[in-house]
Amino acid sequence: MSGGKPLLVIAAGGTGGHMFPAQALAEVMLRRGWRVRLSTDARGARYVGGFPHSVEIEQVASATFARGTLFNRLLAPLHIAGGVLGATLRMMRDKPDAVAGFGGYPTIPALAAAWILRRPRMVHEQNGVPGRVNRLFARRVDVVACGIWPAELPAGTRAEHVGNPVRTAVMERAGAPYIPPGDYPMSVLVIGGSQGARILSDVVPGAIAALPDEMLRNIRVGHQAREEDVERVARAYAGAGVDADVQPFFRDVPARMSEAQLVISRAGASSIADISVIGRPAILIPYAAAAADHQTANARGLVEAGGAIRIPEKWLDEASLGAQIAAVLGDPRGAQLMAQAALSQGVPDAAQRLADMVEALAGKGQDR
Numbered sequence: 001m002s003g004g005k006p007l008l009v010i011a012a013g014g015t016g017g018h019m020f021p022a023q024a025l026a027e028v029m030l031r032r033g034w035r036v037r038l039s040t041d042a043r044g045a046r047y048v049g050g051f052p053h054s055v056e057i058e059q060v061a062s063a064t065f066a067r068g069t070l071f072n073r074l075l076a077p078l079h080i081a082g083g084v085l086g087a088t089l090r091m092m093r094d095k096p097d098a099v100a101g102f103g104g105y106p107t108i109p110a111l112a113a114a115w116i117l118r119r120p121r122m123v124h125e126q127n128g129v130p131g132r133v134n135r136l137f138a139r140r141v142d143v144v145a146c147g148i149w150p151a152e153l154p155a156g157t158r159a160e161h162v163g164n165p166v167r168t169a170v171m172e173r174a175g176a177p178y179i180p181p182g183d184y185p186m187s188v189l190v191i192g193g194s195q196g197a198r199i200l201s202d203v204v205p206g207a208i209a210a211l212p213d214e215m216l217r218n219i220r221v222g223h224q225a226r227e228e229d230v231e232r233v234a235r236a237y238a239g240a241g242v243d244a245d246v247q248p249f250f251r252d253v254p255a256r257m258s259e260a261q262l263v264i265s266r267a268g269a270s271s272i273a274d275i276s277v278i279g280r281p282a283i284l285i286p287y288a289a290a291a292a293d294h295q296t297a298n299a300r301g302l303v304e305a306g307g308a309i310r311i312p313e314k315w316l317d318e319a320s321l322g323a324q325i326a327a328v329l330g331d332p333r334g335a336q337l338m339a340q341a342a343l344s345q346g347v348p349d350a351a352q353r354l355a356d357m358v359e360a361l362a363g364k365g366q367d368r
Contacts, residue, residue, distance in 0.1 A: 006097040006362060007035045011111060013104010014043025017126055020270045022102045024165030024351040026055050041106040060106050083109035091117050097362040103131045115140050120361040125151055126164050126269035128297025142361055145354055147269050148298055162354050163347025164273035173258040174277050174348045178339040180332035181261045189260040190223040193268045201229040204264060207322035209240030215329055222256050262328050267295035272302055279343030281335050283324050288313040307342030
């Protein structure tokens with residue numbers, strides 16, 4: 001390895017689904033005596049506050065073929081080529097011992113540079129169906145670590161199942177005792193993800209408002225809504241007499257989840273990992289617009305184990321959701337069994353497994 005502490009470059013795109021497992025790996029690698037550098041874009045920079053302070057942050061220009069004006073999309077190859085050149089020059093200087101990508105367009109420069117320079121490299125794919133960038137690099141890295149198993153990867157990919165790493169704040173609540181629903185205050189946590197939160201804001205308040213009075217009087221809701229929806233969602237709950245905390249972003253999701261009797265969520269990989277490591281009953285509404293319907297694939301294990309109820313988005317309305325909420329909160333024994341089933345699907349040591357893979361990769365790199 002290079003002189004001094006070994007260096008890991010983590011590249012992650014700007015969504016919580018990529019950034020949270022990247023943070024979990026960073027935390028473990030720092031404890032193991034590594035230097036960690038994070039390469040991300042402006043969107044990803046919103047999440048760096050949760051990363052340990054000793055992580056070096058490197059912000060790269062974001063470029064995507066999927067969003068923005070036609071002119072910006074046409075310029076994307078030039079932005080990416082410039083990013084790859086810059087990353088290659090930095091990597092020639094710093095010689096990282098390993099490079100780990102977590103998906104998203106901002107990971108292209110670091111992974112491409114590692115491929116050009118033959119540095120030890122891997123990607124972690126959180127979803128059951130890989131995103132475009134991880135699919136592109138699947139056969140150009142030494143190994144793909146999979147969060148969901150089985151994953152639909154290109155032929156010829158070397159893959160291992162490690163699970164989805166969860167942050168230290170989640171690990172601190174792993175397997176926290178579950179208090180089944182009853183005739184006392186009950187907490188419902190609603191989390192939607194940055195892209196898919198609107199439909200939950202449209203449907204969940206009405207579904208909860210329609211619950212039987214004897215159940216409704218005990219319910220407290222924590223609802224994460226998009227900033228433009230916060231005011232109307234808060235008004236909807238207030239109009240129904242429901243005690244609700246509505247915010248655009250909860251920094252304490254693990255604490256809220258550990259106190260919840262029920263979680264209503266999209267089926268993002270990080271949300272699934274948190275739900276299963278903490279062990280809570282869930283109603284999952286996979287995001288219909290997700291690429292290759294990967295959220296339905298993400299939900300499969302939890303649903304088949306009996307830890308979650310899946311409602312396809314096209315069937316979601318206040319009546320269908322309300323019926324499922326009432327079914328869970330009205331059956332303490334069933335809710336307890338769901339919590340146990342969810343816990344059985346958790347991989348609490350996923351970050352340790354991923355860190356082991358990074359160190360094994362770096363060790364092989366010494367022999368190249």
